[in-house]
Every structure is written in C-alpha cells, then in structure tokens.
Amino acid sequence: MKYPSVHYSDYLEIEKIINAQHPKSDEYKKPAHDELLFIITHQTYELWFKQILFELNSVLSTFHQPQVEENEMGRASARLERIVSILKMVLGQIDVLETMTPLDFLDFRDMLYPASGFQSFQWRLIETKLGLRMGDRLSYNQSPFYKSLAESQQAEMLKVLEEPSLFDALEKWLERTPFLQADDFNFWESYQKAVNDMFQADIETVKNNDRLPPEDKEKNIKSLQDSLKTFDALFDEQAFNEIRQAGNFRLSYKALHAALLIQLYRDQPVFQIPFRIIRALLDIDETMTMWRYRHALMAHRMLGQKIGTGGSSGHKYLADATSKHKIFNDFFNLTTFFIPRSQIPTLPKSISDRMNFHY
Ligand code: HEM
Known part of the structure; x- marks a missing residue:
C-alpha cells in the first residue's frame, strides 16, 4: 500500500460534523x-x-491572467456549470425547510435573535466575487451590508470589494475577443443593414395589411420604429455611453459587441466555449434570482409582515433585493438585439475558416 489506510469516519471528520448542531431550544430546555x-x-x-466559492476562486484565477489561457477555458466553463448544478440543487432545500410550519418556527425563533442569514459571509463573498457592487445593493438598516459581518470578516470583505470581480475580468476578456473588427469584413455595418432590412420588411408587411384599420397600422409602425431606435445604442458608441451612464448597461460598448458576436456565431468552434461561459453566467444569475425569490416567499409565509431577526423589513426587503441584486443583466438584455438566424450576415470564408479548427 502506497498510503496509510484511512477510515471513512476519520477521512470525512463525521464526528465533527454530526456533533455541530446545538439547538438553542435544548439549551433553554424548551424543546x-x-x-x-x-x-x-x-x-x-x-x-x-x-x-x-472554491469553484469560483479557481475560475477567477483563470480570468485574472493578463492573457487567458485557451486550454483553461473548458475547465472554467465546466466549473461554472458545476456552480449552476449546485445552486439548482440547493434551491430544492427550501421545499424541505418549508415542511416546518410558521408555528413550529415560532417555537424557537426568539432564541436566535439577532442572528440572520444577512450575516452569511460566504453568501456575501459569492455575490461580491461574481460582481455585485456596494452601490448595486439595497440599503439595509442605513449601514453598509458588511457592517453586519463579524469584525474579522469585515476587513476581508472590504479587500474583496476592492478586487476585480468575475464581471470585471469577463468584461476585459470580452473586449479582447478576436474578430470584432476584421480587415476584410465590417461585421457591424453588415449587422446594421440586416437589422434595418428586417425592420423595413416588417413595416412593409404592416403597411400592406389591408385588414388592419389605419389607426392600428399607425400604432404598429410606430412601435416597430421605436424598436429600431433601441438598436441605435448598438451602432452608436456615444448613444450607448449615454444609456450606459443612465445605468441601463454595465458592460462596455466593446464587451457588449463581443458578447453579441459570440451569441450569434456560437456554432463557430472558436466561440463554443465563450458561449457556454456566457450561458453558465446567465444560469447562475437566474438560479440565484430564483433562490432569492423562493427565500423571500418562504420568509413571507413564515413571518407574514414581521420584521426579520436581522432587523430588515423582512420579506419585503428580500423581495425587493431579488431582481435588484442581479449581476449579469446585460446578458439578459442582449437578446433585444438578436435577429433571426436566417438574417444574420454570413461570414466571409476567410473569417469562418479562421474560426474553425484546421489540421
Ligand atoms: C425559516 C426560514 C427562514 C426565514 C424566515 C428567513 C428570513 C430571512 C429574513 C427576514 C432575511 C432578511 C434579513 C433580516 O432581517 O434578518 C433573511 C436574509 C437572508 N437569509 Fe434567510 N430566512 C430563512 C432561511 C434561510 C436559509 C435556509 C438560508 C440559507 C443559507 C438563508 C439565507 C439568508 C441570506 C443569505 C440572507 C441575506 C439575503 C440578502 O440580503 O440578500 N435564510 N432571511
């Protein structure tokens, strides 16, 4: 035997884990x-x-390299997908906890005061490392969220808040995406033309629809023209920056373009892994949002209108934080700019060849 034998219980330190539950109701002898x-x-x-956090830290170390190593990307995407699986699984734990009724909860709730999930250091690390900034958070008790953490954790939290998050690293990585501008093909001009053609065709269809009353026709045409205007942000950097400053986008102009390119041409081998990474981030954000919402509903049915043990407005605070604390919103909004596959500009052979594997 190469290594000393080890027992299941010792290896997993089972004793420590199963002896780490000390109900306050036992301590106070009120079962x-x-x-x-x-x-x-x-x-x-x-x-x-x-x-x-273990998976996230490893993905962060890949993305924080000045030049992200291509051969690490498959691993990074698999680790993000693992995070999604974990989040989906822990979402189901709420079902188990909800077998406890509010009256059962009231049997011991007062004994926990003022402990609260709001003090979960690891949850805050996950949110912050993914990219939730101080300013994105709902205010709580008029003091910054990290003040609720234990003193030793506050210093570490402040350090993490200063470090670039996965969102920041991803933005830089997207900005370096090749093929955003190729010598012999201006993708954005072709895309703008495809978008215009698509909207003009839709406007013509409305105009030629004899069954539509004139006022409905006018309304539909106006709505199509307004939708076309939203695309201005995509083709005009200044317009985009104005919208971005107003808080409508977080990614830079270049990074947003890259994300769109990856989504539209995801079948090209070079974009397969980047596409999976974007999809995993959408899944993480969506699953965390679902968890927040389910947790808010659980808090509502457990507490009604009572305030939380941590002093927040209770379920109201949690419900408001649900969508406010989303991080990768831009990837969700990007779909606005999708056009049907049949109308996506065909890449010149010289470019699609470079996006493929050659042996
Ligand atoms: C009976 C079950 C639960 C109730 C009634 C409940 C209630 C609450 C309330 C009211 C808050 C807002 C802060 C406060 O005023 O205390 C909160 C925050 C939080 N709880 Fe729970 N909770 C429950 C179970 C859980 C579980 C199982 C977890 C798992 C770790 C959890 C994690 C959190 C987290 C991370 C926050 C901070 C959320 C944020 O600020 O966005 N809670 N909880």
Whole structure:
C-alpha cells in the first residue's frame, strides 16, 4: 500500500460534523422539534457555499491572467456549470425547510435573535466575487451590508470589494475577443443593414395589411420604429455611453459587441466555449434570482409582515433585493438585439475558416 489506510469516519471528520448542531431550544430546555432541521438546512447551505466559492476562486484565477489561457477555458466553463448544478440543487432545500410550519418556527425563533442569514459571509463573498457592487445593493438598516459581518470578516470583505470581480475580468476578456473588427469584413455595418432590412420588411408587411384599420397600422409602425431606435445604442458608441451612464448597461460598448458576436456565431468552434461561459453566467444569475425569490416567499409565509431577526423589513426587503441584486443583466438584455438566424450576415470564408479548427 502506497498510503496509510484511512477510515471513512476519520477521512470525512463525521464526528465533527454530526456533533455541530446545538439547538438553542435544548439549551433553554424548551424543546422545539424543528430547530434541528433549521440548523442542518443552514449548515448544508454553508457547505455548498464553500464549494461554490472554491469553484469560483479557481475560475477567477483563470480570468485574472493578463492573457487567458485557451486550454483553461473548458475547465472554467465546466466549473461554472458545476456552480449552476449546485445552486439548482440547493434551491430544492427550501421545499424541505418549508415542511416546518410558521408555528413550529415560532417555537424557537426568539432564541436566535439577532442572528440572520444577512450575516452569511460566504453568501456575501459569492455575490461580491461574481460582481455585485456596494452601490448595486439595497440599503439595509442605513449601514453598509458588511457592517453586519463579524469584525474579522469585515476587513476581508472590504479587500474583496476592492478586487476585480468575475464581471470585471469577463468584461476585459470580452473586449479582447478576436474578430470584432476584421480587415476584410465590417461585421457591424453588415449587422446594421440586416437589422434595418428586417425592420423595413416588417413595416412593409404592416403597411400592406389591408385588414388592419389605419389607426392600428399607425400604432404598429410606430412601435416597430421605436424598436429600431433601441438598436441605435448598438451602432452608436456615444448613444450607448449615454444609456450606459443612465445605468441601463454595465458592460462596455466593446464587451457588449463581443458578447453579441459570440451569441450569434456560437456554432463557430472558436466561440463554443465563450458561449457556454456566457450561458453558465446567465444560469447562475437566474438560479440565484430564483433562490432569492423562493427565500423571500418562504420568509413571507413564515413571518407574514414581521420584521426579520436581522432587523430588515423582512420579506419585503428580500423581495425587493431579488431582481435588484442581479449581476449579469446585460446578458439578459442582449437578446433585444438578436435577429433571426436566417438574417444574420454570413461570414466571409476567410473569417469562418479562421474560426474553425484546421489540421
Ligand atoms: C425559516 C426560514 C427562514 C426565514 C424566515 C428567513 C428570513 C430571512 C429574513 C427576514 C432575511 C432578511 C434579513 C433580516 O432581517 O434578518 C433573511 C436574509 C437572508 N437569509 Fe434567510 N430566512 C430563512 C432561511 C434561510 C436559509 C435556509 C438560508 C440559507 C443559507 C438563508 C439565507 C439568508 C441570506 C443569505 C440572507 C441575506 C439575503 C440578502 O440580503 O440578500 N435564510 N432571511
């Protein structure tokens, strides 16, 4: 044997884990059956948060390199996909916790005051490392969110807030995407023409529809023209920057273009992994949003209009944070600029050849 033998219980330190539940209701000798479920649910969440952070840190170290190594990209995308699987699985844990009724919760709730999930350091690390900034957060108790953390954690949190997040690193990586401008093909001119042609064809269809009353025709044409205007932001950097400053986009003009290029030409081998990375980030954001919403609903059914043990307005705060704390919103909004596959400009052979693998 190359290595000393090891026992299951020692290897996994089972004793430590199964002896780490100390219900307050036992301590105060006021038995509350459901407190064990409440503790174990939180503990398993924190264990999975630890795994998510482990994966996230490894993806961050790949993306923080000045030149991201291509051969690390498959691994980074697989790790992001693993985070999605974990998040989907822990979403289901709410079902288990909801078998506890509000009355069962009230048996021990007062004993936890003022502890709250708001103090979960690992959850805050996940959000911040993904790219949620201080200014993006809902204000809570008139003090910055990190003040709720333990003192030793506050210093680390401030450090992490200063570091570039996955959002920042991803933006830089997108900006370096090749093929944004190729010598013999101006993609954006071709795309603008395809968009114009598509809208003009739709406007003509409305104009030629004899069954539509004139006022409906006018309304439909106006709505198509307005939609076409939203594309201005895509083709005019100044217009884009104005919209961005107003808070409608977070990614830079160049990074947004790259993300669109990747989405439209995702079948090209060179864009396959970047496409999977963007999709995994959309999935992470969507699953975290679903978790926030389900958690808000759970808090509502458990607490009604009561305030949280951490002092927030309770379910109202949680419901408001649900969409406000989304990070990769730009990837969701990008779909506005999609056009049907049949109308996407065909790439010149010289470019599509370079996007393929050659042996
Ligand atoms: C009976 C079940 C639960 C109730 C009633 C509940 C209630 C609340 C409330 C009211 C808040 C807002 C802060 C406050 O005022 O305390 C909160 C925040 C939070 N809770 Fe829970 N919670 C429950 C279970 C869980 C579980 C199982 C987790 C898993 C880790 C969790 C994680 C969090 C997190 C991370 C926050 C901060 C959310 C944010 O600020 O966006 N909670 N919870």
